[in-house]
Amino acid sequence: MITQVYFWIFSIVALATALGVLVSRHPIHAALCLIGTMVSLAGIYSLIAAPFLATLQILVYAGAIVMLLVFVIMVLNSAKDEHTPRWDAFGWAALAPAAATAFFLLRILLGADAARSFALRPTDPPAARGTVEALSTLLFGDRIGAWSFLFLVVGLLLLSAVVGAVLLAKHRLDDPAAPSTPRPGGH
Amino acid sequence: MVLVAPLAAAFLTFFLSGRDAASTLRTSLFLALAVAGVTFPVLFAGTVATSVHTWFQLPVLGTDIRWGLASDGLSGWLLALTSVLVPAALLCSPRVVGDKIREFAAAAFLLQATLYGALLSVDLLQFFAFFEAMLIPATILIAMFGGRDRRRAAMLFLVFSLAGSVPLFVAIWYLATVPVMSGHHVSLDLVSLQALVATLPPQARQRLFAATALAFLVKIPAVPVHIWQADAYSEGPAPGSALLTGIMAKIGLYGFLRIAIPLFPQEAKADAGVFVALGLVTVLVGALLALRQREARRVLAFSSLSHLGLGLAAIFTFRPEAISGVILLMVAHGLSAAALFFLTGIAETWSGSRHVDDFGALAKRAPLFSVLFAVAALASVGLPGTAGFVAEFLLLVALWKAFGLLVAAVAGTTVILSAAYTLRLVQKLLFGTSAERNPVPLEFPAAAAWAVAPMLLALVFFGFQPGPILKAARTDLLTRLPSAQALIVEDAPHVAGR
Amino acid sequence: MTPQLWLLPALPFIGFLINGGLALFGSRTESGPSRGLSGFLGVLFPLVSFILVVLAWQGLFLERESILRLNHDLGLGLAIPQVKPFVQVLWTWIQTGELNVDFGFRFDELTGIMLLFITGIGTLIHLYSVGYMAHDRGFARFMAYMNLFLANMVVLVLGNGPLVTFMGWEGVGLCSYLLIGFWHHDASNGAAAKKAFLVNRAGDLGFLLGLFLLWQILGTGTPLTYEAIATWFRDPVHAALLASAPVAALVTASTLLLLLGATGKSAQIPLLTWLPDAMAGPTPVSALIHAATMVTSGVFMLARLSDVFAHAPLTMEVVAWIGAATAAWAAVTGLVQTDIKKILAYSTISQLGYMFLAAGVGAFDAGVFHVFTHAFFKGVLFLGAGSVIHALSGEQDVRRMGGLWKKLPLTFAAMFCGWYAIVGLPFGAGFWSKDLILEKVLLRGGPALYLVALATAVITAVYMTRLMILVFWSKPRLSPDAASHIHESPLAMQIPMWILGLGSLVAGFAWADPFHLDWFSRHMSESVGPAQALLGAGTGGGPSAILLESVGVVASLLGILVAVALHRSGKFHENSTGPLSVPARAWTFLFDGIHGVAGIWPVRILSWILDNIVQPLLVGFARVFGWCVEMAGGAARMAQTPRLRWNLGLSVLGLVALLLLLARNIL
């Protein structure tokens, strides 16, 4: 019962903050709202037997990703972007497909006997099995396995992301500010 | 083998230096003659074929697509014609295409290769592949070397031809897939297709025949799908147009002889009236339009339309005279029309215009040119003593025998009309007064004379001695395809027997 | 031994090649190719050819005479001896299906006579040309064309089957075209040439189609040779078949179509308009092609296929009436002409009408005889006219001539011979042949045709006399310019004129019944005899020949008198066009108008419609279609908006649509 209470609290907060992301004027507000969402989702994760995920959610998402976001927002201070209207006609119109998506997703998930079919049954496993031990055993068991291989791929992914970020954002020492002008001395 | 030779020539040409036009011309000419040297043995060898391999199979269905080459009298003569026209085109091209001779030669060789492929194919899809592939060099020829509006013309040509091949493509889909569902093992090679088609329901055969025929009608072209032709022939470079009308258009008739009719003999027979009517309409429309054209090459284009329309009409009489005559017509028209295009191309370089009124008095200014032009024109009119006469005579005989005097008479008006428009052209080009104020003698390139004169001699030779070509039809075509043979109409017991 | 017949056309053809080569490769030089050389060659080859013809013909002739003598000695009576013609098959020409045509030549007596005067007169006119064309830049070319013409004409006559004949038939048409348009810098000459070619082509189509039908009658397995045709039609086995209605209809249709071909070549109604225009060519051409030889090939064809025509009474009737009508109409038109050559051209048409008339009444031999005599007198008339024109530096209008007999006595003498022959004064060539025709017409064709023919003879005398008066006798009306340069022609022109002039006086004695000179008809008997026999030749019993000849002479004299009277009364006044008040144009252009209405304008209108309405519609349809596709392409590209949100929104809309589909599908 208490689970339900928490769930409702968390979910309302999550939805509210998510809505906040949608409607807030300044990116920094939105980022703060996003942290709210992340955190409340972490709460929900812990409710459904995934404590490790809840931790990750807070550490990585709220702690790292959104912080990075905030950092960049601050760096680009001029990005306060007073010129860009928060809402325009298209913005309102764009809500319609999003709403429709939600409608159909819900309709299909809730429709017919689908919802019944994944109701929890007594045979279902107990709560709190997504512990660090369980997950790490699965990931890095005593043998080379599928998941550990995929973990290596994630490493590759991060590498490529870093290289890509460098490529996109780095100021080259030997790169003049206005590259379109012809470089002195040929090349 | 023969197919590879022009391809190799094309590639070799391509690597020649683009700068030195003269040496390029020499080399490509040598290559062209070499290709011809390889081709003629095939003609003289009569019926030859390579072994047939499976190209690929359609997954699931197991439809066999085969790959093989075969030549007989019909293909052989067209191959020979091609191998003659290509070097001739090269000889006549320097003035027309200027410094792009290398590209021109390469495109001509490519066209030759695809034509060879189509003529030698034993499999329907193989044929179709070459039939389509031919569009690429043909389009290049038009788009790259032609006149002001060449791109539009090339586009029209390309789109029209592609659209025209849609029905054939659909027919091939059908043949490749649907019969499988009723338990046949399907292979698309032409011999086994004949047996297969016979088992199809009549309605399907009817539609397939119509589809196949449409593709070839566009190629010939026949009215009303002819509108690409005049633009393509007049905007393209003249030697290129010569190749197009000289050989490529023949593939349409060849397709009827080799594919449409042998595969669907009953349908062909049932619909013969339609095609004869189409052919006759083409004859008349072509001739009437040729009468009014203001550009020399448009006259020639519509003249081609008219002549090949006669061939189309005659094929559908299914008479031995017609079959022989059509082959002869293809050779004769190939030579004479090509010669006219070559010469017109050179004349255009003199006047810098395509308009007939901008020529004139060439008889005085370029006598050799005029002689050649006049002979070619007369050959195209079908004057006795040239191959064109024998061909037209045979076709008229066939039409008369199959459909009576009235049809023959209608077709025969081409005799008058072709004389009318051809003489008009001759008059405008060779006679009258020059459009220029101070007409000076013009220099007619000797190379072109060397190219055209043998063609004209061949025309005269076949005019007196068409035996080899006629025999080819008789021995090869008619005996090779049983279904075609069954179609050939026996003579009605003549009047004395009644 | 069979003579090498192929040499006959081959020799002039070689002449053509050499002269053509000379013309082609000499044209760059300053003075053009050597006139002497090409003139010499141009005359040499026809001459050799002529000699060969004479030799070949002599073979036949001697054979006949020997048979005759033999028959006489054996007392076998007067049965017409059958002389075996020379036949030389060179090669198989067309062989396919049931069609099997050999390329070969056949030299029989009809051919022989035709060839004799074709090559003979041909040689003379070549010689004449050497003088006439001496100053023309295209002399070698001219000789080449003439040689080519002669070669083709020989093929026409010599062919052993209609298809070979057709080859020559079209070939002479081509040469006619080339020669009419010889002075091609003038576009009107070209137009005349084209007209000649096209009108002939129309006739040729008839020839071909008629041939098809003929072939159908024979049975398509039969080889297409004259021998086979003659044998088939003469075979009594086929008589019943020929009498049956469908076959008779076929024969009639076939012969009518063949007749169309003949009218084209021989300038008869309805295809006669080209000949007057053809006078645009140099005068020797008019003499050789458009008077003596080519135009008579229609008559030749009728004679050649006489066995066929004989089985088509309707056609014969038509032939006769066409001949008569043409003769009369052309004679009347001749009255109103002012161009000396045009007068002669209409005169030719008129005389050709006589020939047709003769053939139409079944007197093929008489027709051919008239061809023979006509070749002489019309030849000399044209040559004389050419000489006059030459002398007057190109003046052709008879109204600006007159009194020339003093200035050009030799020419006058030669032309007088021709005039004498054509008007049919006694013992001239025309006298014999024309009166022969008149006689046959009266005998077999009936009085109506006879009267027309007789009236034509009167008119002929009128316009010919008018010509002579205006040119030679009346007061000089020369332009000063022409008068100052006037000169008699060179010897090369004179010799042929004399020979032909002489011929036009004596040629008629080849068949002069009153003198029992009939070798001409005897020689014709092998070719046309059976046909004439079938048509009931010799069923005489009419007025005596002498009486008829007298009537003919009276008619000629009447005509001459009328002409003289008219001249006296001033009707030939220099400003008037002729003795008739009817506008000359109406006569001259009558058939042009008919052609226009029947053939040319429909074609023009149709092609205009096709070119300006149908074709643009088709092209426009394709354009519109292409334009629509382009528009669709433009629209599709517009859908590719540049803004991210739009892109996303549209994509998500697609997703929503798919979700909607899913929902509809499973719920």
Place this chain on the structure above:
Amino acid sequence: MLQVADLLPFLGPILLLVLGALATLVAEPLLSRADKHRVLPWIGIVSTGLAAVALAFTKSGHLWGILAIEPTRAGLVLVLLAVLALGLAALQRNLDSDDFPGGEPYALMQLAAVGLLLMVMASQTIALFLGMELASLSIYPLVGCRRDRSESAEAVLKYFAQGAVFSAIFLYGAALSYGATGTVFLAANVLPGRETVQMLGFLLMAVGLLFKIGAAPFHFWSPDAYAGAPSGVTAFMAGAVKIGAVAALGNLWIGHLVSLSAFPSYMVGTAAGAHFPPISLGLQVFSRILQTIFQVRRGLSVAGFIGFALTIFGATAILSIAIGSLSLLGQTSVRRLVAFSGVANAGFLVVGFLLPGLFIANILLTPTLYYLAAYALAAAGTMAGIAALTGPGDGGDHTSSLTGAARKRPLIGLSTTVLLASLAGLPPTAGFVAKFQILSQLFLNASLDPAILQRILPPALQHLSQGWLLAVPIGAFAFAIVAAAGYFKLAVALWTDPVPNSREPEPVPVLLGWAVPLAALAVVALAIFPRALFGG
């Protein structure tokens, strides 16, 4: 239990590519700017070549069920490597002529190839997602690497934003699929009662992949991304991304079909109908599947699923072909043209998923994969050819900048023309054979007995007559002609007379000078020996 030593032959190609990328990254700072573009591409090419060699030693099999390789996938990997080589060669040309200050793009391109390779081999959604992201995250910077150009920034903005959204959609679909089957594998039995969730998951994943393929209406990114990227990157994207995404979509689709075929109802009542006399095993199986699957139409039946899937594929295919062909018709931007060509060809590829051959597991997607190989080579080759023919900065990317380019470099011009012809589907190129195969099989679908059609067709389309279905292949072919007209314009621009006084083109690097003609040769060879890659 597997040892590392066992992995090496299996993962050889991947590992070699990764090594190549790492070597590139390590070498990059050590080289001078000029040398970077001289040396680094060769490292990539060598590792690509080694990977291809390693591929020859790779045995068929699978790795814990998440990565699989058999001859078909090996063939795709081979094509992928070829496209990578083309991309690297063209990229060298771009960066060299732009004097680009860095060598990371080479490494990124190899990493992207690794990701796409994983997509090809993946048989599990997480591996697939990771491969997809690896590829995407490597390609985004490549698209935007020309930072000095505003359209580059614009392109990467749009590509990234849309790509991220559709990645998320894919992930959500993967989650739903996991929920429906209880595993993350592509071929798994649906848990009872969760068929709708399965379909929803399938839909979302398919949409995610269709986005990568560039099928309409999820194609909006491709023209912008293609046009903003250096032409080498465009070449790589045009060919490689489609290979990865189509292979993945094929795996997804086949996986679902396989899992459905294991449905108990499949085994019941499979008597061969009289209408399909058993002439071959394949056909027999085909007819059985058709009959059994489509007869059973329970509320949430397999038939419903297949019908729905066919609807997705059919609708996107037709839309893609139409939009792609029409849009490329009037293009003046070379790369947008190639992009729309990609859209149109994506339609043809998706059409391949409608083929009857799909219903037999052992046949798989042969015509589609053949088409894929032909298209990938042709598209990448074309772009590489364009890269070779244009000057620095890709010559402004306007067709007019290519005027007469082929005349100056005939060999590359000819190769490019051949590759364009292959895109257009003209013989003698693989494009022709591919279109023939796909369309003739599609034609068969449409020519089936109406009664069967009624059963195959989803309810929404049941009112369609046979004529309408015939219109699909015929319409596709008609649009192919429209597209051909578009390619024709480009080809004409290549071959028209060069602008007088235009400067001499820069020399083409050795790599590219060989790569483009080889691609053209490959396209022709593939037409002559169509069974070389995938059998059939």
Place this chain on the structure above:
Amino acid sequence: MGDLQPIQLQVLAAILFALGLATVMARRNLFFVLMGVELMLNAANLSFLSWSRTMPGAVGLEGQLAPIFAIAVAAAEACVGLAMLLSVFRSRESLDTDAFDRMKE
């Protein structure tokens, strides 16, 4: 009621997903686009986890592993995304997506 039912979580996930989608589509500032994507990824993770609840043993744990990878990917994506954002901002001094509309046709 009692235990937390997966359907509840699924509904939450779907709504979050739609909100993320709405954010991406409706807002013009590039930051919001990035944040919207994060929301969508979170929704997917939530969905994974909730499904994991209904499955036994290791199979259920797979559903918990997947979000780990997803989070990693999200981090990488954010990294690249922000780098892209910087680069874009430099090129046009604006983060308004509507300002990037120069690529036409």
